[in-house]
Amino acid sequence: MTTASEASSTQEHASATLTPVLTARWDQEDSFTLRGYERDGGYRALRQALQRSPESIVEAVKDSGLRGRGGAGFPAGMKWSFVPKDSPKPTYLVVNADESEPGTCKDIPLMMADPHLLVEGTIISAYAIGSNFAFIYVRGEVLHVVRRLQQAVTEAYEAGYLGRDILGSGYDIDVVVHVGAGAYICGEETALLDSLEGRRGQPRLKPPFPAVAGLYASPTIVNNVETIASVPSIVANGSSWFRLMGSEKSPGYGIFSLSGHVSRPGQYEAPLGITLNELIDMAGGIRGGRELKFWTPGGSSTPMLTAAHADLPLDFEEMVSAGTMLGTRALQIFDDSTCVVRATLRWTEFYKHESCGKCTPCREGFWWLVQILERLEKGEGTEADLDKTLDLTDNIAGRSFCALADGGVGPIDSSIQYFRDEYIAHFEHGGCPFDPAASALFAVERQEEAGVNAP
Incomplete structure (x- = not known):
């Protein structure tokens, strides 16, 4: 309270x-x-x-x-x-x-x-x-x-x-x-x-x-x-x-939209250059007292960042330096109970559905990406699938008429970059480690590996 x-x-x-x-x-x-x-x-x-x-x-x-x-x-x-x-x-x-x-x-x-x-x-x-x-x-x-x-x-x-x-x-x-x-x-x-x-x-x-x-x-x-x-x-x-507001190269103010796992989601108008941690403090912190896991600085078409980036200034230059984009300042916040593979799959399904179909790399590429991510999320993939996924995204980005293709592969590339071990955990354990049943099983396995008697 x-x-x-x-x-x-x-x-x-x-x-x-x-x-x-x-x-x-x-x-x-x-x-x-x-x-x-x-x-x-x-x-x-x-x-x-x-x-x-x-x-x-x-x-x-x-x-x-x-x-x-x-x-x-x-x-x-x-x-x-x-x-x-x-x-x-x-x-x-x-x-x-x-x-x-x-x-x-x-x-x-x-x-x-x-x-x-x-x-x-x-x-x-x-x-x-x-x-x-x-x-x-x-x-x-x-x-x-x-x-x-x-x-x-x-x-x-x-x-x-x-x-x-x-x-x-x-x-x-x-x-x-x-x-x-x-x-x-x-x-x-x-x-x-x-x-x-x-x-x-x-x-x-x-x-x-x-x-x-x-x-x-x-x-x-x-x-x-x-x-x-x-x-x-x-x-x-x-x-x-x-x-007088913002930074030298990114002056002025902007509306930052905080959604997801914060206590008070909403619109926060602030100078460009404010940090995510400052905005989260204004939004009452991560809900339920949990920890920040990953977030998007400008909606789902901007590569995700992690808690390690939460003190970076939210302006155009700093976000590019961090490997992402400021975008629309749509800050989607995800806590440590979220499966990054499932979140990435949902975003990719969206881009598959919304592709206008004009460009072959976008039209066909997102269809295949969804198939691979579905297998990975169910724990049926292999580590070779991760390399195949990155090869697909590399052949989609920059090869279409508009930026939908580039934006759609951003979450995939960044999620594998920061959470490759979580992808591997899915197919090593045959399912999502964030499902309640699977989480209980993984907890027992971790206890056994540590030499602790399971309850």
Whole structure:
């Protein structure tokens, strides 16, 4: 049980570490309404932006160091600057709200609690890149989010923030909330664009990149929800303010989604560079007093790490140095009661199911990986199967149109790297050592090996 003093200490630590910007209004009953948003200064950043040149907004985002919050971490301002200035075709802005990465759950609560923040960020971003038309592409299963966004867009039109000559600036902007069909592959930006055009969502060969030839073969910028929602605060407070948080190369704040075996799973908005141990402390520790075993820094498509990495700064550079990626900051926490082989199998089954089938290495490779991992999990494999698995992953990664293949093999490679002995234990003992019956048997065997009489 947590004592009052311990709870107070946790709250003080959290208040000194957390940086509520995107989540600042989540506890207000009317945070999702236009009235509530305007009361807290909403759309002031838009008014400021419209008094500046689009180029100055792009430069401000560049200077802030804002990096894409959707997983890749590419500098947002630099991406915006790739839009050709002399194209005769219209420029489009597409907000990727197709949040479907296992463990990732930050964009949906943001859109539910503060949809006008996303709408304002969309208008400012569209203005900066010279676009008069923007799409917010939302995952189809989250109908409640779709309705809330549609309500916010309607309110923005009625208030004069969207439409013709907004706020008397001479700038025209239309925003459409588009509902996807629930395909994981449509989180990949070019597959998303195919879906928007009414085709089956499949990744495109790049180049050309979307900034040059994207939606309807026109210049298009695709950014994640959190990236776009961060723009109003940068415009309102300045690039230097944004750089006060985070690290030098990974500045700013971000929402860290803690799920799994922690006492208080949820969203924790903090500066980039915070450590997993700090976040776990805020989340009340590992549940049941158990020990941390492994975790993912950015959802299931980022290679897993172990308890030995829990004090590494959670920023883009440190995660790459550790052999993984920061990704979406979806921190899936697994304690020492979890079978890493079973967890890896479940993730691989997901990627097998969600592969669009366009690329042979991905389509066929994950099917075979599932067969091997199923045997290993049942204790029917051999150590040669581990080498065959690594050979398969090596022939899948980097050989497909999009990053689904690379992300799907990440958990497999890293689990064998850190927990090879656990894989071996499965086929040595004929089953999973984390099944209750098997665990009891292994305990007896360990006692006998140690010369202790079994009960």
